[in-house]
Amino acid sequence: MTGRLRAPTGRYAGKTAEQRQAERRARFLDAALEMFGGAPGYRGTTVASLSEAAGLSTRQFYEEFCALEDVLAALHLQVNDWAEAAVVAGVAGAEGLPLAERATAIFRAYAANVTADPRRIRITFVEIVGVSARLEEQRLARRARWIELICREAMAAADRGEAAVRDYRLPATAFIGSVNGLLHDWTAGWVEATLEEAVDELVRQLLGILRPPGWAPEPTPTPGPGAA
Incomplete structure (x- = not known):
């Protein structure tokens, strides 16, 4: 993966694209704190498992990050x-x-x-x-x-x-x-x-x-x- 996917733009459910992006990013970081800081640790985590823990998709992961x-x-x-x-x-x-x-x-x-x-x-x-x-x-x-x-x-x-x-x-x-x-x-x-x-x-x-x-x-x- 050489770069992030382009995130959607525009307002949805009363929130701007920037607000939705910030919320997604926070959910990924919260899930990472739990998984990297506990079990299974950073080296035992995959993009798929982190996305599942965050309640988001792998596509949404790559809209925010390039890699774990x-x-x-x-x-x-x-x-x-x-x-x-x-x-x-x-x-x-x-x-x-x-x-x-x-x-x-x-x-x-x-x-x-x-x-x-x-x-x-x-x-x-x-x-x-x-x-x-x-x-x-x-x-x-x-x-x-x-x-x-x-x-x-x-x-x-x-x-x-x-x-x-x-x-x-x-x-x-x-x-x-x-x-x-x-x-x-x-x-x-x-x-x-x-x-x-x-x-x-x-x-x-x-x-x-x-x-x-x-x-x-x-x-x-x-x-x-x-x-x-």
Whole structure:
């Protein structure tokens, strides 16, 4: 299949072609979340079985996508967008808190979102891996966005005098690896801990990156004589 079939145009049942297309696409993605994120997984799903699960035809599938890989790509981006929106809200809600409380609140917002549905964990950390060079590039690109977010927050903390001034790219990359591994293993039942305990452990790691051994905040200058 070299390209999508042309979707029908015009109004039907009071809905525009664009509205109907958006609904079809959402139904395919909902079905894919269930099948890719559960049983039988991405590699065990066919266009026919996904279309049947969505309650649509294979012709309608090819009006929206060229291949199953396109569905996985769209779903991976959607799951990451949900998590990113939760983190952005967490950042806003933690404004003005001390660093340890702020980091905990932000990270709990992320963890609560991605672990709320085990299917999201599987899409993000399992099914997307090793499918193709294209999806590997997408996976690494989204991972880079998370690294950039950590670096921005870390440098903002450094500017406030709450964290060390350093290049955070390498430690942020290592931290993301810890996050991915621990949350995947926790979801799979391989870690005997509550979600709160897992999050607290990751926050301790993050604070250790922000405040490495030997670091101390600079003392606040004492006003000199005659200072207002």
